[in-house]
Amino acid sequence: MTNIAVTAAPLSAPPAALPARLAKGFVNRLVIIIPYLWLLFFFLIPFIIVFKISLSQTAISMPPYTPVLDFSDGISGFLAGFRELNFDNYTWLTQDALYFNAYVTSLIIAAISTMLTLIVGYPIAYGMARAPATIRPTLLMLVILPFWTSFLIRVYAWIGILKPEGLLNQLLMSLHIISQPLVILNTYTAIFIGIVYSYLPFMVLPLYSSLEKMDYSLVEAAEDLGCPPIGAFWKITFPLSLPGVVAGCLLVFIPAVGEFVIPDLLGGSQTLMIGKTLWNEFFSNRDWPVSSAVAVILLLVLTIPIMFFQQAQAKAQEQGR
């Protein structure tokens, strides 16, 4: 930012209109170009490299893959490399049922936990939106606060609660509700609990913002006309909160599909999710090409929900204007 100030200040000093306009054009361009180039280089180009490496072979060297599409041999070398490109890694992914199962399980787990998060989050958001206006900022702050504490720590906290000799089993056994400790840790149930807990603020915040804007006299009118409260909820409140529901569900679903920390710490070795598979492929098997192929397919699977998310964001931005 200091750069802009330094370069633009001498230009904009004279009162003449033309230099000032030139300065403005220059500053405008810099404002756009700097973040643009950064994201291009550190966000978009890396994906292209991932795709490139997913087509290469594993090699015992550092980096552990054979070079592909290298310009060091000139154009002819590049073209020769192009003919040698192969989709072996992708064929490998389709042949081993493990990967297919991991993708499908991840999608199912993410979908179920998104539904659960919606069910848990909706009453909270609704209660907040109907709270007296004076305490709403405090409630909002209380929902955001856990978001500031580490994801890893919040997941870790659940290990002590869910494990066989953990706090939940101690409580339930001392109340004589159960006689044998429940096995929750290292099961899919623990993953559901972990995702719902960690992503709850992402669901509550967009729900709250659309419920808070709602005109409640519509519900009152419906009830005055004899509509039962539950009917009024499904006919008026829920449809009006739909933008919040969509935004919240996407914010939970997309990252949950590729989640690593939760299935790794709460799911144990028995559960299968694609984020964990990618991590193991990379860190344990050191197979960079295959983990790149896993990442490319995961990205393809998520393209449609991510595009929906961007459209929702762009729409919200238009309306906020």
Added chain:
Amino acid sequence: MNSTWSRFNITSIVLGFAFLYLPIVLLIVFSFNESKLVTVWGGFSTKWYVSLFHNQGLMDATWVTARVGVISATVATVLGTLAAITLTRYTRFRGRVLFSGMVFAPLVMPEVITGLSLLLLFVAVGLDRGFFTVTLAHITFTMCFVAVVVQSRLVSFDRSLEEAAMDLGAPPVKTFFQITLPVILPAIISGWMLAFTLSLDDLVIASFSSGPGATTLPMKIYSQVRLGVTPEINAACTILIAVVAVGVIIASIANKRREIQRQLDEQAAQRG
């Protein structure tokens, strides 16, 4: 409105907040546990905090994390603010769709993908993995969060203030620093804090982009958690929570005071 604040609403809020806070409270309580077992209470003790400060590996990791956090949050705030200005002010330029895509996509992108792709970039351009690459990676994924926070403030900004300043002859850069910046400053500060905490918390992206000698605190905690749950980790987590909580509280108090000051100024101005 009060009549609709029903018992159902109160119950759902109380249960919801209990769910959100109970695990954290339990974690903090058991960091003061005398017993080595995390789940059996053996009396009050602060010995785990003492042993924490003698754990050199953990202390080194804390120092690395703090430096990465401050540097990456600061750069990310500058870049994110520029991105937010671009998104709100320049509605028409070539590649705008791509640009907004690149700002919003990292918000939901699974961390394993971002981490892997950045690592492969660093290897491709021949950067040695370490402190520098973790910082670059953190700048990239946190700047998008800053952009969204600042953008939401810019959207509600009254542009006639800027136009008035420019009509009175202020050059655009001066207008930005004297008019726009003070108004969006609270959003920029909360953007910085969000970037800092995201960097402080990140395990996955740091694991991919880091190298020997640049182990961050979450990486250290993760490797110890894999070996088993200990009160010492609880103590480390409690300190981390406390640092963030104090930061958030100071920021919100500062925000409130600025708000009050502004109202006082406005009143004074009206009295003339």
